[in-house]
Amino acid sequence: MIELAALDMAGTTIDEAGAVYRALRTAVERTGVPVAEADLQTWMGTDKREAIAALVRLGGGTPTPDLVEDGYAAFREFLREAYRTTPPQAIPGVEEALAELRRRGIKVALTTGFSDDVAYPLLESLGWSAGEGGNLDAVVTSDEVPRGRPAPHMIHRAMEKTGVIDTRRVLAAGDTVVDVEAGANAGAGVVIGVLTGELTRADFEGHPQTHVLDSVADIPSLPQARPAV
Incomplete structure (x- = not known):
């Protein structure tokens, strides 16, 4: 899991x-x-x-x-x-998916190529935040790391913030090629390209992903995200 x-x-x-x-x-x-x-x-x-x-x-x-x-x-x-x-909105089904992952004991971190001064107002506009009472466990911006994607630093920083030590137990997901490259470079056990951005399923072919999903909303249905029985 x-x-x-x-x-x-x-x-x-x-x-x-x-x-x-x-x-x-x-x-x-x-x-x-x-x-x-x-x-x-x-x-x-x-x-x-x-x-x-x-x-x-x-x-x-x-x-x-x-x-x-x-x-x-x-x-x-x-x-x-x-x-x-045009105010940003949560992609349909994503808020419910994040809540379900956390209900199952899975930490949720957002990573972004935005700096703090762009990322945090964006999250605030959605009512999203990390920490006590928030819907996230961590946020990592480009200001916190020496190199952005495809370097693995943001994912590793998210691991540090959430106390996760085994990269094989990390799922990384994004809508661009550098997102999946960063996941692979970080050693994530599950690397997902999602189709809610500008890329098609064919665009992810040949790149280091383990899954291509229509949306982050589909992540809770993956076997790796299901609670152990």
């Missing part, structure tokens, strides 16, 4: 209407370089400063520290406005 479910936020547990994709593209294109769709897909789910630097470089630009910081400020402003006009 798994002891920890480490789940991505935007596109995996939270429906934010594709605002992150649009914000990232806008932040990079305002520097004067084009963004290829394939490159955007590759860098979704990563630390957003790292993503901006990589996409500027791929577009033929020079990602100086000032340019990256300006791009990140534009990313946050676009996202703030997008969330104001």
Whole structure:
């Protein structure tokens, strides 16, 4: 049985209407370089400063520290406005799934390529929080780790926060390729690609996942998530 479910936020547990994709593209294109769709897909789910630097470089630009910081400020402003006009919502069935996992004794952590100043207001808008009285056991943002996905650090940090020591008892899930790569790099026993983001089932083929599910809402039905009898 798994002891920890480490789940991505935007596109995996939270429906934010594709605002992150649009914000990232806008932040990079305002520097004067084009963004290829394939490159955007590759860098979704990563630390957003790292993503901006990589996409500027791929577009033929020079990602100086000032340019990256300006791009990140534009990313946050676009996202703030997008969330104001179209408030994010929990993906259908996810809140119930998280509650059921915790009822079974499985810790639930959210991991994200967002920094604290983006992640926590987003969670607050949904009424989600970690700790006593909250619906989560831990939250890990990009500010807490030396490298974002596909590095395993956020998942390992979630293990530290929840007291889980066996990576084989960790389930990692996300809607991007770097999410499943991070899960595999972390040694998670269950690595899931979900179809609530921009990718299709075919997009996850050939990548290190153990399952592709329609939604995080389907996780409680997995044998690994069922209580031992």
